[in-house]
């Protein structure tokens with residue numbers, strides 16, 4: 172079928188004229204066009220770095236230089252010989268494929284607002300998954316249809332997804348998380364391609380939104396973002412919050428066709444990426460910073476193996492039910508009968524936080540995650556303390572379970 176974006180996007184968004192900023196036409200000279208305070212920031216002191224940020228000026232709404240650097244990085248990763256996913260020749264990412272937002276959370280919401288009619292259309296989720304998708308669905312008054320992951324492998328079930336899309340034309344978006352949260356499992360490329368090809372066969376008018384927040388903890392070249400020019404229904408989200416270690420700057424990236432990207436850019440608040448955020452992100456995408464990011468990822472991956480190895484030896488710990496493709500693990504806690512137990516997991520979670528100042532996440536109420544705690548991999552010192560405190564607390568709780 173020929174992809175027709177006008178059948179997916181809500182009519183009010185299709186006709187949206189982007190907000191024109193004062194700076195769209197002229198950027199140089201005596202700038203008295205945007206009602207800024209030309210006297211400068213109202214701060215008692217300004218460091219040299221703060222001065223350079225031009226904090227009294229509105230940020231650039233387009234961020235082309237930053238987008239180009241992000242594309243260069245992702246294209247180059249996909250060209251590496253060991254890359255699992257290659258960028259199709261002539262379809263490399265360009266700045267026109269990108270929309271930047273206040274973390275991925277903004278992108279999650281934007282896609283719903285762009286394409287799903289409140290009170291009428293639906294979004295498909297594949298639990299267990301990231302909690303913000305359903306929050307955004309509720310806020311936007313759109314119904315959720317669930318097609319769970321295979322609970323043994325935490326992989327998607329393409330046949331069930333496609334069957335549901337065939338039966339229910341009101342579904343406009345499918346959210347898939349790869350690697351998953353809380354599952355830490357990278358979704359197999361073959362399964363994602365099966366869905367994308369199936370969608371084309373069905374002539375389904377919607378988007379498959381692949382959330383790759385944790386992709387840089389997976390093998391190099393695992394990202395599907397380089398395929399958005401090939402598969403027009405594919406939208407990929409990434410974030411600076413995880414591997415880049417920059418959750419505080421709030422920067423997320425949406426990769427999609429230039430057509431969708433221009434609509435998402437027209438919809439967004441024009442100044443959503445602050446001067447501080449873009450200046451840090453520009454540094455984070457320099458070659459030397461990218462090297463540092465990759466080196467840190469290597470350490471986290473190594474620490475992940477060590478933590479897993481140690482934790483799985485403890486009495487009362489069951490399986491690592493998740494994968495090993497993220498900066499966290501998902502482990503089962505057992506009672507004395509050897510059964511995964513939410514009461515045990517909840518008590519360990521609570522005692523760790525209140526008595527030992529070690530905070531992990533209880534995930535036992537998520538589908539297929541009974542008795543589970545999700546543990547982020549910390550520094551070697553943090554991990555050592557975690558393991559020490561965890562063993563003591565678990566012993567206490569396990570013995571009386």
Ligand SMILES: Cc1ncc(COP(=O)(O)O)c(C=O)c1O
Pocket residue numbers: 273274275276277301348351352382384409410411412418422423
């Ligand atoms: C799967 C997933 N997507 C998106 C996000 C949000 O990322 P951001 O910090 O960019 O809003 C998270 C945060 O934990 C996440 O786990």
